[in-house]
Amino acid sequence: MSILVRLFAWLLAAAVTFATLGPPTLRPHSDLGQDGEHALAFLLVGLAFGLAYRNRRLAVTAIAVALIGMLELMQLWAPGRHARVEDFLVDAGTACIGFALATAADWALARLRANATLTSQGPAE
Numbered sequence: 001m002s003i004l005v006r007l008f009a010w011l012l013a014a015a016v017t018f019a020t021l022g023p024p025t026l027r028p029h030s031d032l033g034q035d036g037e038h039a040l041a042f043l044l045v046g047l048a049f050g051l052a053y054r055n056r057r058l059a060v061t062a063i064a065v066a067l068i069g070m071l072e073l074m075q076l077w078a079p080g081r082h083a084r085v086e087d088f089l090v091d092a093g094t095a096c097i098g099f100a101l102a103t104a105a106d107w108a109l110a111r112l113r114a115n116a117t118l119t120s121q122g123p124a125e
Helices: 002-021 033-052 054-078 084-120
Strands: none
Touching: 002 033, 002 054, 002 084, 033 054, 054 084
């Protein structure tokens, strides 16, 4: 299962990279607006990588923020694209929220498992 989650995370990162650096005409558009699209994309990236690399989540978060900054700077050389601090802040911030959601999901699942184990063992005497 872990390999599938990691594969999904990397495919999602590749898709976001293409949408960020590729021709603007090939970028998907929605009713969310530019900031909403950025927020959704990088929230999903953070969540996916947070679930894929549970044991290294803090390091992966730091690396993700650095790579998001590099991705934004690479737009300076991509025709028809532009680098903006606002985009970096939205992208990095929502990726961090995605990582936090992955952490919260792991915590909640651990609590559920602990409660299920206690319940299945019956009352303590």
